[in-house]
Amino acid sequence: MSWQGAHRGSGGTTIFTGPRVTPTATWHRRLSVAILMRTRGYALARLEPEGRPPLIVASVHLSLKAGERRAHARTVLLGISEVAVPGGRTVLAGDLNELDTGSAWQLIGSRLQLVSPTAPTYPARRPRTLLDVIFASADLTVLPHTDIDLGEADVLAASDHRPVWADLLV
Secondary structure (H helix, E strand, O other), X not given: OEXXXXXXXXXXXXXXXXXXXXXXXXXXXXXXXXXXXXXXXXXXXXXXXXXXXXXXXXXXXXXXXXXXXXXXXXXXXXXXXXXXXXXXXEEEEEEOOOOOOOHHHHHHHOOOEEOOOOOOOEOXXXXXXXXXXXXXXXXXXXXXXXXXXXXXXXXXXXXXXXXXXXXXXX
């Protein structure tokens, strides 16, 4: 995997790509938060999979505050639309920091479909809440999900959240 960014990312977000994908542009952007609150942000990449139309990928980490999350979701969706190419193929993944009843989740879900499993992702040791998700535009095909044994010790060492993934035909 190759890191797509010229710096450490924004708010804990970045994008890695495999060798069959050519990034044509990348961006790391901050999201507005209250003074003295933890930095939040999102990463964007325009990718060109071999022999396929371009794809916009976003990695997000939204606020712990509901009002900020909705504003963040609007900002991210606007950022995606500003860099999108005709055809609009899009994947958005990350920590929304809210349930599916939240306004940020609802806003994103009104434009993109949830494609990741709905198993809880937080906290990693005993997950009870689904916070980490993947959405994609309807023109991408979701392949059947296959669980992978990642090793519990590695999962717990990596993050306070469980990993989430989706297999998409791009």
